[in-house]
Amino acid sequence: MATKTNYKLTKKDFRQMNRRNLFMNQLGWNYEKMQGSGYLFIMLPQLRKLYGDHTPELKQAMRVQDQFFNTNPYLNTMIQGVDLALEEKEGVNSLATVVGLKNGLMGPTAAIGDTIFASLIPAIIGAIAANMAVQGNASGLFIWLAVNLAIMYFRWRQLAFAYKGGITLVTKLQGQMNALTNAATLLGVYVVGALVASLINVNIPFVAHIGKMTINLQDHLDMIMPKLIPGLAVWLIYWMLGRKRMTSTRAIFIVIIVAVVCSALGLLGKAA
Amino acid sequence: MSGQILLWQVILLTIYSMYQIIDDLTFISSLAQPVWAGLITGAIMGNMTQGLIIGGSLQLTVLGVGTFGGASKIDANSGTILATAFSISSGMNAQTAVAAIGVPVASLMIETDVLGRFTNTFFQHRVDKMIEEENYRGFERNYLYGTIPWALSRGIPVFIALQFGGGLVAQIVKVLNTQMVWLSNGLATAGALLPAVGFAILLRYLPVKKHFAYLILGFTLTALLSTVFTNIQSLGTGLASVAKGFTNSFSAMPMVAISLIGFALALNAYKQEVGKLPASHSTAAAPKNDDGDGEINGDED
Numbered sequence A: 001m002a003t004k005t006n007y008k009l010t011k012k013d014f015r016q017m018n019r020r021n022l023f024m025n026q027l028g029w030n031y032e033k034m035q036g037s038g039y040l041f042i043m044l045p046q047l048r049k050l051y052g053d054h055t056p057e058l059k060q061a062m063r064v065q066d067q068f069f070n071t072n073p074y075l076n077t078m079i080q081g082v083d084l085a086l087e088e089k090e091g092v093n094s095l096a097t098v099v100g101l102k103n104g105l106m107g108p109t110a111a112i113g114d115t116i117f118a119s120l121i122p123a124i125i126g127a128i129a130a131n132m133a134v135q136g137n138a139s140g141l142f143i144w145l146a147v148n149l150a151i152m153y154f155r156w157r158q159l160a161f162a163y164k165g166g167i168t169l170v171t172k173l174q175g176q177m178n179a180l181t182n183a184a185t186l187l188g189v190y191v192v193g194a195l196v197a198s199l200i201n202v203n204i205p206f207v208a209h210i211g212k213m214t215i216n217l218q219d220h221l222d223m224i225m226p227k228l229i230p231g232l233a234v235w236l237i238y239w240m241l242g243r244k245r246m247t248s249t250r251a252i253f254i255v256i257i258v259a260v261v262c263s264a265l266g267l268l269g270k271a272a
Numbered sequence B: 001m002s003g004q005i006l007l008w009q010v011i012l013l014t015i016y017s018m019y020q021i022i023d024d025l026t027f028i029s030s031l032a033q034p035v036w037a038g039l040i041t042g043a044i045m046g047n048m049t050q051g052l053i054i055g056g057s058l059q060l061t062v063l064g065v066g067t068f069g070g071a072s073k074i075d076a077n078s079g080t081i082l083a084t085a086f087s088i089s090s091g092m093n094a095q096t097a098v099a100a101i102g103v104p105v106a107s108l109m110i111e112t113d114v115l116g117r118f119t120n121t122f123f124q125h126r127v128d129k130m131i132e133e134e135n136y137r138g139f140e141r142n143y144l145y146g147t148i149p150w151a152l153s154r155g156i157p158v159f160i161a162l163q164f165g166g167g168l169v170a171q172i173v174k175v176l177n178t179q180m181v182w183l184s185n186g187l188a189t190a191g192a193l194l195p196a197v198g199f200a201i202l203l204r205y206l207p208v209k210k211h212f213a214y215l216i217l218g219f220t221l222t223a224l225l226s227t228v229f230t231n232i233q234s235l236g237t238g239l240a241s242v243a244k245g246f247t248n249s250f251s252a253m254p255m256v257a258i259s260l261i262g263f264a265l266a267l268n269a270y271k272q273e274v275g276k277l278p279a280s281h282s283t284a285a286a287p288k289n290d291d292g293d294g295e296i297n298g299d300e301d
Helices: A011-024 A036-051 A056-065 A076-133 A139-172 A174-199 A217-224 A228-241 A248-264 B007-025 B034-045 B048-061 B076-090 B094-132 B136-144 B147-164 B166-177 B181-193 B195-205 B212-242 B255-276 B281-298
Strands: A207-210 A213-216
Touching (some): A076 B255, A213 A217, A248 B195, B034 B048, B048 B195, B147 B166, B181 B195
8 A cells, every 4th residue: 555645755855854864863862762853853754745744644654753763873864765665655554664674774774884984984084184183284184074075975875775775775785784894894903003003102211220221111112012012001901991890981081090190100201 | 361261262162062063963074073173172262283282182082982872972072172272271281281171071071961962852752742733843843952952061061161260270280380290291191191092992892803913913014114204204303403415304104004005905805705795695695794793793892
């Protein structure tokens, strides 16, 4: 059974949804339903066209779409595209499937999206931009802006793509997505290794005086492995973060306290 | 002008602090990132370089910190605004400002973020009511009202701190520069060490065990090259000061070049894995998916 209106979505509908998604998604975010009301807000004009104003069908659809929902804000319209394709074809009869689809897809979508868009890309681009920034160079910031504009274009395109392809495309792409995630995490791990060696500027200022002989500890360490102290610091914090009841905020404060104490004792200093 | 932040600066910074959270929720342009917060605050305060340094340092501290599943994250953006503004207005050292102002502010702002998200529940209830009443305009209006708690969760604390915190910060800077130089040095060291936390958090989210070889590769390659580049630079500076004829200048190690090596390795890995995919991957995709997910999630705890 199709919808009573037999309405078919047009390019204009996608533009409207994309505008709402890009500029107004998550504004209603709250602890009770998280992105739930945002999901409905993005597709409300289209639902009204599909079911017609003040019909029991529209009310039912609105109730369903206002339920708890939370996923990665870069990929959310993928789910909405598939959802609308179903609702357009089956009307309210599809709502049971839609609920399953939303709940089934939001987890994996969040996992892929958070890994790539919320974690890896900001980490890699952010590290490069920050690396330039601490040297007083602002050009990295504009690279970041350009990358995010490109991502916005991708976000704009994916809705129509998901609508057309429906579920089959999502599952077909899974293999490629996994290969992409694997390659992206490989790059991420490599870059973090490089950043550890280039951006943590601490050393050991401690110099031992034994009789007439002076021993500069840092010089000796450099002969074994340059940047050993930054490497060890990251390893220690990594281990610490794996302990129970440890949060990133706590870890940051512990590092500040330890650094101040070690600095006062002359064991740790800021490298030139 | 120690400790003085002019009213127009306070207002502009407050507006930016409200803008940045909305940006980060919706179109995500990167203007809400600490580096940008540093540049923009620096421009408003009249010292962009100082802003870039503070923004860059805080950016590195929170590299791996993201908002997953609606959890509040440490608000390094607001931390950068206050650290940059106070550091420029009171003449505080950039690294000290990161540890003494940036980080405490950033973690305090978690509370106002929670408050904002909580307040929005009120509008959610009104949204639910509008659906029952079939009031479509009302639904959209109440949904958009959610902007208010979000913007105020950043705007109010930033305004109060900038408007009334200046005197206190000036006092602290005076003490740090005189009686408590050891603490000032310690905080600067902490500021230099803080990126280590960012990297460690990031590694917690990445499949470190699987790609451990690449971690070693990236680290060692960069450790060696950065030593070489730094030594050549100091050699050049030294030589230039004794020999007038020596005019060559050497650049710092280019991070983009180092990243490109990693990109080549990643490209190779991608091609290999895609090559292994069966031709009709629609049926074989499901078990492969489970594999990939397990590897990523397995390292998180």
